[in-house]
Amino acid sequence: MSAAEWVPESPTLADLRSAVQECRGCELYRDATQGVMGEGPTPAPLMLLGEQPGDREDREGEPFVGPAGGILHEALADAGIDPEATYTTNVVKHFRHRLSGKRRIHQAPTSKQVGACAPWLAAELDLVRPAGVVLLGGTAGKALYGSSFRVGEARGHLLDWPEAIASATLDPWVLATTHPSAVLRAEDERQATYDGLVADLKVAAAALK
Ligand code: URA
Ligand code: SF4
Known part of the structure; x- marks a missing residue:
């Protein structure tokens, strides 16, 4: 499973956004409304990397437009x-999900699906x-x-960019944190x-200065 053959060469962001709609690199395209490419300036000093589009993102075609x-x-x-x-x-x-009646319930993507989709992320980077x-x-x-x-x-x-994804031209620092959806799920510990x-x-903000 790999998206590689659907990723255009030397693409613009607009090229990626249209090409991802054709991707058959894994089975997830079947039950989703559309592919959701990243959004923002290119280049940009900071990339925020989440898991997968949620219900709202799947409908609207843009990342992080829902509650998270x-x-x-x-x-x-x-x-x-x-x-x-x-x-x-x-x-x-x-968007990977299962149905519960009419509700679409989020399911984390498998590591195979994450691996299959990686060529899109490489092109975005x-x-x-x-x-x-x-x-x-975590995903x-x-x-x-x-x-x-x-x-x-x-x-x-701050973490070092992983050796496994070494690139001659790219060596960003990395900062890991909790997914914002964890705040929504936290109930009693929401504020913390x-x-x-x-x-x-704030650690990332300081590193950008
Ligand atoms: N959660 C994510 O990881 N990404 C989104 O785009 C929306 C919710
Ligand atoms: Fe292609 Fe990624 Fe969608 Fe799978 S999840 S079909 S690899 S764009």
Whole structure:
């Protein structure tokens, strides 16, 4: 499984956005409304990397426009990061879900699906050329560092760009943090979870200066 044959050569972001609609690199295109490419300036100093589009993103065709995106944008503002200066994307471009009646319930993508989708992310990295990459949650962390990655251990301090994805021209720092959807799920610990997200994003904000 790989998206490689659907990724155009030397693409613009508009090229990627239209080409991803044709992708058959894994089975996830079948039940999704559309592919959701990243969004933001190219180049950009900071890339924010989530898991996959959610229900709203799948319908609207843009990343982080649903409830998790609301938390993310609030946290970026509280950390002093201009959301307009960031490029936001996901490791997987189609929404993986199951049906419960009419409701579409999020399901995390498998590592095979993440691997299949990686050529799109590689193309985005070539365009965005970020100085730093913020990993939002475990799926993004595992996509870069492998299955042993744990957000709880890795979060809050700058990491080196993984050797496995070494590139001659790209060497951004990496900052891992919790996924903003964890704030939505946290109930009692909601404020503490949110504060942790903001504290981590402040580390990224400082590294950008
Ligand atoms: N969660 C993600 O990881 N990405 C989105 O785009 C929306 C929700
Ligand atoms: Fe292609 Fe990624 Fe969609 Fe799978 S999830 S079909 S690899 S764009």
